[in-house]
Amino acid sequence: MTHHARHKWLSREDKYLSAGYPLAQLLDLIPADDVALHRVLRGSGIFPDDLMNPACLISVRQVHAVVRNMRALYERHETAHRWGNRLWPGYSGALSQALAASPDLGAFLKTLSLGRYILCPGVSPVVRQNGDYCLLYWRHLSGSDRSVCDYLAAVFSTALMAVLRENCEDITDRVICLVRSRERSLADPLRVYLGCPVVTGAAADALIFPRSLLNQPWQNGSRRLFESGMSQAVSRLNALPAATFPEAVAAFFDEQLPQSVSLQSVAGHFDLSPASVKRYLRGEGLGLQDLQDAARLRFSLESMLIDESSNEDIARTLGMGDGTNFRRAFRRWTGQYPGELRERLRGVTLPRTERSRSDHTGSELLPGALPEYGR
Numbered sequence: 204m205t206h207h208a209r210h211k212w213l214s215r216e217d218k219y220l221s222a223g224y225p226l227a228q229l230l231d232l233i234p235a236d237d238v239a240l241h242r243v244l245r246g247s248g249i250f251p252d253d254l255m256n257p258a259c260l261i262s263v264r265q266v267h268a269v270v271r272n273m274r275a276l277y278e279r280h281e282t283a284h285r286w287g288n289r290l291w292p293g294y295s296g297a298l299s300q301a302l303a304a305s306p307d308l309g310a311f312l313k314t315l316s317l318g319r320y321i322l323c324p325g326v327s328p329v330v331r332q333n334g335d336y337c338l339l340y341w342r343h344l345s346g347s348d349r350s351v352c353d354y355l356a357a358v359f360s361t362a363l364m365a366v367l368r369e370n371c372e373d374i375t376d377r378v379i380c381l382v383r384s385r386e387r388s389l390a391d392p393l394r395v396y397l398g399c400p401v402v403t404g405a406a407a408d409a410l411i412f413p414r415s416l417l418n419q420p421w422q423n424g425s426r427r428l429f430e431s432g433m434s435q436a437v438s439r440l441n442a443l444p445a446a447t448f449p450e451a452v453a454a455f456f457d458e459q460l461p462q463s464v465s466l467q468s469v470a471g472h473f474d475l476s477p478a479s480v481k482r483y484l485r486g487e488g489l490g491l492q493d494l495q496d497a498a499r500l501r502f503s504l505e506s507m508l509i510d511e512s513s514n515e516d517i518a519r520t521l522g523m524g525d526g527t528n529f530r531r532a533f534r535r536w537t538g539q540y541p542g543e544l545r546e547r548l549r550g551v552t553l554p555r556t557e558r559s560r561s562d563h564t565g566s567e568l569l570p571g572a573l574p575e576y577g578r
Contacts, residue, residue, distance in 0.1 A: 220263070300432035329342045406544060496536050
């Protein structure tokens with residue numbers, strides 16, 4: 204039975220983002236002259252006057268075009284980390300009120316997930332509980348090139364750690380940051396700005412922390428202000444579709460793990476033809492195999508990091524036959540063998556809690572795979 208009969212999905216071409224915040228924060232980091240501004244905006248379809256026009260709306264694709272230029276022109280200025288350090292709670296009305304008043308990390312992440320199209324455009328924060336740990340993945344579903352994805356992951360990891368440092372004591376000893384990129388221009392500043400262990404070349408962009416942090420009270424939080432902000436935010440978000448199509452497909456793959464899913468199964472679930480599924484994904488710059496590989500990679504990483512599973516165990520669970528097939532698949536997904544990643548993780552210890560191993564019944568932090576507000 205399908206639950207997705209309506210074929211209205213948010214697209215990277217839809218113009219719903221304010222041309223001011225958060226771009227104004229980013230552009231404030233470049234030299235204050237017209238030449239620099241025009242160079243950063245080149246090819247984005249955004250003009251300097253748009254940044255001062257409250258009625259001007261832009262798309263995710265346009266934001267990412269600016270990010271691409273910013274990284275190419277000013278990467279040595281550590282703009283990703285400086286932007287992230289001041290990104291949240293930001294100036295997004297009720298959503299920012301909810302972020303600022305969050306009574307704990309769980310409430311903050313709920314707001315971030317619900318308002319992801321506004322607060323982290325083009326990236327979907329996926330929070331999973333696995334045993335005694337939580338893993339926050341920055342899931343890239345906009346079809347942007349790797350340079351943009353790596354830059355945004357650094358921005359959002361820095362932003363979340365800045366919030367955690369403000370609200371939690373000794374947080375740097377309780378978080379591990381995984382970084383897909385091996386580029387020193389991003390990774391080295393991350394170690395400075397985050398202060399926690401950073402593992403580069405880790406095949407995914409994620410933060411790992413004890414599950415107990417979710418409900419640890421924040422000193423400056425207010426349940427009443429948080430709930431007021433969330434109520435107002437939902438009213439605003441109702442004007443948007445509840446998901447992008449790649450996001451919905453990725454959530455479906457997560458639900459079906461560890462089973463493999465065919466194109467026909469995806470088409471049936473969304474009440475679409477196989478050709479329409481491929482067309483919708485192609486329009487977002489992605490393919491079905493990309494999403495299925497990402498889901499299986501995420502499952503494999505959790506098995507390796509938290510369950511300490513062997514290649515053979517993971518291969519058996521994913522229906523790959525044996526460890527050799529898994530090693531080949533992992534190398535195709537990440538450019539490295541599982542043993543190389545384990546070597547990178549050597550010496551990095553997860554903050555241990557009462558249970559040392561999970562039952563791998565990872566579940567989403569929020570009910571369902573995606574927040575629901577656009578019915």
